Amino acid sequence: xxxxxxxxxxxxxxxxxxxxxxxxxxxxxxxxxxxxxxxxxxxxxxxxxxxxxxxxxxxxxxxxxxxxxxxxxxxxxxxxxxxxxxxxxxxxxxxxxxxxxxxxxxxxxxxxxxxxxxxxxxxxxxxxxxxxxxxxxxxxxxxxxxxxxxxxxxxxxxxxxxxxxxxxxxxxxxxxxxxxxxxxxxxxxxxxxxxxxxxxxxxxxxxxxxxxxxxxxxxxxxxxxxxxxxxxxxxxxxxxxxx
Amino acid sequence: xxxxxxxxxxxxxxxxxxxxxxxxxxxxxxxxxxxxxxxxxxxxxxxxxxxxxxxxxxxxxxxxxxxxxxxxxxxxxxxxxxxxxxxxxxxxxxxxxxxxxxxxxxxxxxxxxxxxxxxxxxxxxxxxxxxxxxxxxxxxxxxxx
Numbered sequence: 001x002x003x004x005x006x007x008x009x010x011x012x013x014x015x016x017x018x019x020x021x022x023x024x025x026x027x028x029x030x031x032x033x034x035x036x037x038x039x040x041x042x043x044x045x046x047x048x049x050x051x052x053x054x055x056x057x058x059x060x061x062x063x064x065x066x067x068x069x070x071x072x073x074x075x076x077x078x079x080x081x082x083x084x085x086x087x088x089x090x091x092x093x094x095x096x097x098x099x100x101x102x103x104x105x106x107x108x109x110x111x112x113x114x115x116x117x118x119x120x121x122x123x124x125x126x127x128x129x130x131x132x133x134x135x136x137x138x139x140x141x142x143x144x145x146x147x148x149x150x151x152x153x154x155x156x157x158x159x160x161x162x163x164x165x166x167x168x169x170x171x172x173x174x175x176x177x178x179x180x181x182x183x184x185x186x187x188x189x190x191x192x193x194x195x196x197x198x199x200x201x202x203x204x205x206x207x208x209x210x211x212x213x214x215x216x217x218x219x220x221x222x223x224x225x226x227x228x229x230x231x232x233x234x235x236x237x238x239x240x241x242x243x
Numbered sequence: 244x245x246x247x248x249x250x251x252x253x254x255x256x257x258x259x260x261x262x263x264x265x266x267x268x269x270x271x272x273x274x275x276x277x278x279x280x281x282x283x284x285x286x287x288x289x290x291x292x293x294x295x296x297x298x299x300x301x302x303x304x305x306x307x308x309x310x311x312x313x314x315x316x317x318x319x320x321x322x323x324x325x326x327x328x329x330x331x332x333x334x335x336x337x338x339x340x341x342x343x344x345x346x347x348x349x350x351x352x353x354x355x356x357x358x359x360x361x362x363x364x365x366x367x368x369x370x371x372x373x374x375x376x377x378x379x380x381x382x383x384x385x386x387x388x
Contacts, residue, residue: 138258148263148279152256169258192274192290195256198267 002032002082002108003055005046007066017086017101021061024105032057037066047073055079057236059108062086064129064215072126075118075232082108082236091129097238107238116235119161121212122225126232130160131214133204133222138171144203150195157204163228165202167195202226252285257292271301273308287316291325304334306343313347 002025006018025031032055035046043060047070050058059082060070067083074081084104085092098104119127138153143165150167158166172193181187204210204224212220252270255261259275264282271283274290279297281287287301293308304316307323314320316334324342331348339345 148261148265150259150261152259152275154258167256167259169256172256172258192254192257192292194254195259195275196252196254198253 001054001056002030002059003050003053003057004032004034004059004061004084005043005050005066005070006034006036007043007062014086018061021084021101021105024102025108028105028109030105030109043069044073050074051077051079057082057108057111059084059236063090064092065217067092068127068129068214071118071128071233072124075126075229079234080111080113080236081116081233084108095128095237096235097240103238108236110239112237112239113234114237115231116233117161117163118229118232119159120227120229121220122227125214125219126229127214127219128161128233128235129215130158131212131219131226132159133157133210133212135210138169139207139210141167141207142205143167144205145197145199146201150197159202159226161228163198163200165197165199165226167197169193200228253283255293257290289326298330 022031022034035050037043037046043066047058051074057080058070058074060067061084063086071081083092083096084101086101088100093099093104096104096107098107116128119131121127121131133156135155138155141151141154141157143150145165153169154167155170156168170193202225204222204226208222210222211218212222212224252272253265253267255265255273255275255277257274261275261277262279264280265271265277266282268284270286270288271281272288272290273281273293273295275293277293277295277297281295281297281299283301285301286303286305287299289295289299289304289306289308289310291307295308295310295312297312298315299310299312300315302316302318304314305321305323306314306326306328308325309327311329313331314328316332319336319338320332320334321338322328322340322343322345324340326343328345329347331350333350333352335352337349337351
């Protein structure tokens with residue numbers, strides 16, 4: 001009982017890819033109902049319809065945006081969630097332990113399930129992929145992370161669903177002259193510009209109104225509260241995937 | 244108190260100021276400024292650019308930055324040449340490299356098994372009659388290279 005949700009397709013290449021997916025699924029004997037998003041029916045609405053129809057496996061076909069939308073709609077339900085990434089170099093392949101469309105379809109057939117955390121941007125944005133905030137110059141930030149507060153000049157902040165927050169200052173380190181001297185003399189001076197923290201909840205306090213980005217889309221603006229929802233999904237992963 | 248989260252470890256970058264308690268079941272590396280406790284179930288590295296104001300605790304603690312607070316290293320504490328430590332230390336094994344600065348008291352804790360053996364020998368030979376608890380050896384350092 002497979003239900004496939006596909007983001008609206010434009011262009012011949014994607015249409016051909018979806019036809020190929022259908023062929024592969026047919027060969028594997030797991031061809032189910034296909035629901036194609038349109039201006040009238042969003043990806044989230046289609047995913048909810050799949051739940052209402054009683055499907056036990058809902059599969060998102062497409063990129064990170066489609067996957068996040070379907071994951072958001074079905075999180076917390078006792079069903080299996082599958083992914084068929086259309087881009088070959090997609091990080092989604094790494095997540096499910098596949099390398100191309102064919103191996104992703106085969107993973108669906110074997111149905112090896114893995115409990116998966118989701119990143120939650122409060123109140124209701126659930127993400128399977130990460131989220132990030134970027135500044136063109138170093139801003140003084142303030143992040144409340146449970147028992148401690150982190151501050152300092154920062155250019156990039158990355159949130160992952162593995163309860164990890166990375167804080168980076170691209171411009172940290174020696175000045176241009178010192179960098180040139182080091183480059184000419186072959187010296188390598190570590191800058192330790194990156195910080196890594198593991199907390200289940202982060203409150204991003206300042207600066208305000210900074211865009212929060214997931215899959216090249218602005219999904220929120222600061223201040224935000226980022227949490228990890230543990231075991232929110234039963235994700236179908238490749239048979240050979242190592243943990 | 245929040246339960247520590249498993250992961251590859253915590254790193255406090257050189258440009259970061261942190262206030263509060265950092266706790267990790269894995270290694271912690273500090274290169275920035277921390278005001279508060281640093282507690283690891285594994286090892287702690289206080290880098291050359293780090294300034295920590297508060298207690299530090301871990302299995303092996305390696306210091307090349309500045310600490311103003313007590314240090315508890317359950318296995319070993321190593322002060323590298325650029326280290327500046329102002330506070331008491333408790334450890335089993337202490338290494339102070341030439342150039343390091345240490346102002347404070349050190350309490351050397353002996354191996355538990357060794358202590359038990361020593362205690363049983365003392366009881367057998369009748370030594371330490373009337374003593375209820377053995378105090379750790381205490382040394383006092385004040386040196387600057």
